Amino acid sequence: MQIQVHSDNHIEGSARLVEWVSASVSSKLDRFDEELTRVIVHLHDDNAGKAGADDKRCQIEARPKGQQPVSVTHKAESLDFAVDGAIDKLNHALSHQFGKLRNKRAQAPLLDGEVGAIESQDTLLEEDFLAEQQVRSA
Template sequence: MQVQVRTNQIEGSARLQEWVSAEVTDRLEHFDELLTRVVVHISDENAHKSGSDDKRCLIEARPKGHQPISVTHKAEAMEQAIDGAAEKMRHALEHMTGRLESKTISSTGRYVADGDAVLTDALLEEEFLAKQEELERD
């Protein structure tokens, strides 16, 4: 996973970029194989004036074979904005991968969750065994 850091109204030093990259990589390392690139945009909404929620972090993740996902978090401090956006992205990716992994197709052709698939398999097996018994009786 490649992490790029872009800044606006904030001095984008190499140290800042390394720190942001490490924070985001650490938070999203579980999805390393899924993501091709992550772009982190950090900005100061009010330039250099202080104010509440004036630091903004937008994270755009590009999962392989899917549309990009982006999240935004605003906070009073840059660290809080980055942490909040990274947490939102982790949650969004968990949601996306959970949806992809938990859906299977039942014998009826409709999508079912994993728990429903187990129940459906059990019912199909029961039905199959009942039909087998009928055939043996005939």
């Protein structure tokens, strides 16, 4: 999974910040590593440097393989809380999305060529064979 970190002009996008955000995202979303191609993190200061409640915003967009992107946003009084809150929201959203996909796959009817369909066909052939054997022996 590739992680990109972007910040606006009011947040200094230092190497330390990028490293910290990347490490946080990577450690908390590592179980989705095989399902995600890229995670994009946007950091924004809504009040442009002035103090204010919930003026730091973190938006994270995750791109699952073969699916539409998933995006979450979290606002908080500090960048730390905004990033942690957004990661938690994304973790929940991805767990929900991948859980739904697993349930759909488990409940999907078997198609021709799949193991269950082959077993079903084998059972029918075996029943036909046994019925023919009974007719011949009678």
